[in-house]
Amino acid sequence: MGIKSALSKPFASFVVKKINKWKYHAVEAQQKVFKTLISSAQDTAFGKDHHFSTIKNYEDFKKQVPVVDYEGLRKYIDRVVEGEENVLWKGKPLYFAKTSGTTSGVKYIPISKESMPEHIKAARNALLTYIHETGRADFVDGKMIFLQGSPEMDKKGGIYFGRLSGIVAHHVPGYLQKNRLPGYDTNCIEDWETKVDAIVEETIHEDMRLISGIPPWCQMYFDRLSAKAGGKKIKDIFQNFNLFVYGGVNYEPYRAKIEETIGRRVDSIETYPASEGFIAYQDSQTEKGLLLLADAGIFYEFIPTEEYFNESPTRLSLGEIELDKNYAIVLNTSAGLWGYSIGDTVKFISKNPYKILVTGRIKHYISAFGEHVIGEEVEYALLTVAKEEGLEVTEFTVAPQVNPEEGELPYHEWFVEFVKAPADMEEFRLKVDQQLQKKNIYYSDLIEGKVLQPLKISMLQPHAFINMMKAEGKLGGQNKVPRLTNDRDLADKLQKYLL
Template identity: 55%
Template sequence: MKIKSFLAKPYAAIVHKRIQKSMQTAVADQNYILQNLLKNGSKTIFGNDHNLKNVKTYAEFIQAIPIRDYEAISPYIEQIKEGKQNVLWKGKPLYFAKTSGTTSGVKYIPISSDSIGNHIDTAKNALLCYMVESGNTAFADGKMIFLSGSPTLERIAGIPTGRLSGIVNHHVPGYLRKNQMPDFETNCIEDWETKLDKIVTQTLGKDMTLISGIPPWMQMYFDWLAERSDGKKIKELFPNLQLLVHGGVNFEPYKTKLFDTIGAKIDTVETFPASEGFFAFQDTLDKEGLLLNTNSGIFFEFIPALEIFNENPTRLSLSDVKLGENYALIVNSNAGLWGYNIGDTIKFVSLDPYRIVVTGRTKHFISAFGEHVIAEEVEQSMKAIAEKYNANIVEFTVAPMIQTQDELPYHEWFVEFEQTPDNLSRFAADLDEMVRTKNIYYDDLIRGNILQPLKIRPLQKNAFIDYMKSVGKLGGQNKTPRLSNDRNIAEALLNK
């Protein structure tokens, strides 16, 4: 055992014990955070506009703070960009996390000196909990790669601005810098394929023990490694690879192909980070769900997912949530976000402690006929049927086919298979049946001859990579939406 793994063991035990203790005080911690947010927020321009100094209870908070998206908060962001202070939070943001919005163009999400610890410490806590739960600390001595955005930052109104993963890169502890790959110069390359080529060159022959990133881009990295090494499995190249850290998208549709490429099953740790905050992380190896980050500067609210676009939706605090209900996740944070709809839906799989799974996006669903099929339903269905047919799925997305000639409309599934099943029509029929069991509205539409069963359109190799490249979102933290209510992605895929 080397020095880093040796020292990590007692430190991990201390942090793990603290996290377990906080599981028992989650509701009280949330109430404390709300009061702290109100105290600090009342001294801001936003607080003055919403009379926060007179808000004392959660019921009053609901009346004072409407649910909002980026468009609604952007006037305050513009004031910050003009150089004003104390707009959404005290002082000026420490950073702007720059993200690409589907309707807003580029978004600038504030990160404050108070909130930066949420991003850094939670990532660290996920690894420390894994060390305690697994007993494995040896990976801390090897090389680690974080497939992330460029750490190059621009300045807006004097505020360093860039991708969240690039910002976090500046906060990697000094004792891990020698373990980190690729080097800083390579990380600064903007073009993903150029960057990936350099990463492959730098990491071949190194003792890689941990790889972190979004699953499709990890797979692309593995594929390039295999191509460069005459088809070798990743475990042959990196015999001490022990851990994948992933987030951003559901891991299940990618798991089979990733492990096949690696040549063995290895441990995984799932996280739920976003520019707006680090919301949850996997704290255990044997229980479902991610531990909600209830003591890290974020006050959470939960709206029943079907009400999210209502004028006055039901708003719940942590103490009122129920198991198995699908909720839109709303955050209020010490970065200056208030009643902010992050666009993700979750459900609780445990209330003691509070553990969640991510079920989809509020805007990523199909409801062309009132079926409201969500990402969780299509992903679980695809996983089950792919396993039944021993089929490896590279990537897929679903769109409605409404305009048809002399036939009923249907859901069209665009699927890139590693190898297309021998009986694709049977595969499609079983997949349709599985979705029907998960969504009664979809089942009713099939039974009522409003929709016909789904159809699968197999795509050529690298179809999704080529699509993401064409829209300038190849690599980094970008991902293809699972579901759309229009055919924009579908038509782009067909035109590749």
């Protein structure tokens, strides 16, 4: 055991004790965060416009601050981007996290001197809680890799901006810098395929112990490593690799293929970071769910998903939520985002402590006929049957077919890239359809009522999704394939990759 791993264990114990002080008192922690946020922003332009000085409680807040997306805050964010101070939060932001949106184009998400440390602390604590629970700290003595965006930044209004993962790279603690790969120059490569090849060259002979990134792009890294090493499994290339840290998408659709490529199962930690704030992380290897960070400068609100598009949806604080119900998550942050809907949906599976599952995107659903099928449901249906039959799925997405051939009923079309395809596709698709009916009663009613016919599966060529993303200029980085779309745009793009 090296000195770093030896020291990490008592430090992990110390940090976990601090976490436990708010972990089992999350509602009280949220009340403190709420008061601090309102008090700190009273004299900002937004605070004055929304009468923060008169807000005494959450009910007052809901009356005065609407739920918005980026466009709803844009007039304020544009002022911040132009260099104005005290607009959404006191002073100026430290950074803007640059993201791309489908309706707003490039988005500039402010990160303040108060919110930046929370991103770093949450990532650190995810690892420390793992060390404390398992006693496994050897990864600290080896090399670690974080597949991420470029750390290069530009300036707007005198404020640096770049991808969140690139910004965070500048704040990696000094004691980890020597362990961290790839190097700065490699990280700055913009073309994803060129970058992955460079990372392979830089890491293939190193003692990699922790690997982190979005699962499909880590799979691409693993595939190229294996090819470079003459087909070896990752466990034979990195014999001490024992911890996989991921976020951005549900790991389960990718788990079987990634573990087959690795050659054995490795521990994994799921994280839920967003440009707007670090929301949750997996704090146990034996319990499901992600610990909601109730003491991290974010006051959370939750809207029942079935009400999200209503004119006046119900808004709930943490203490008002119910278990096993899907909510759209809304953030109020120490970087000056107010009533900000990030578009994600979550479900609570525990209240003591408060733990969530990320269930999808509020705009990623199919409801062409009123069925409102969501990502959690399609993942469950496909993976349940695939597991029963010993099949592996590389990637998939689902779209409605509302204009079928004459004489046919409409249906959901599933575009699936298999590692190993079903021997009997007809039997497989009907089993998946039955599982989806079990998860979604509205879909079941439409099938029973002969409004829809059972789903159809369109098999895709190997590497179809990677090739499609490449053609769209969205290969790598933080880009992800949506599980569901309510139109045929993505489905049309995939037609050229059909088997």
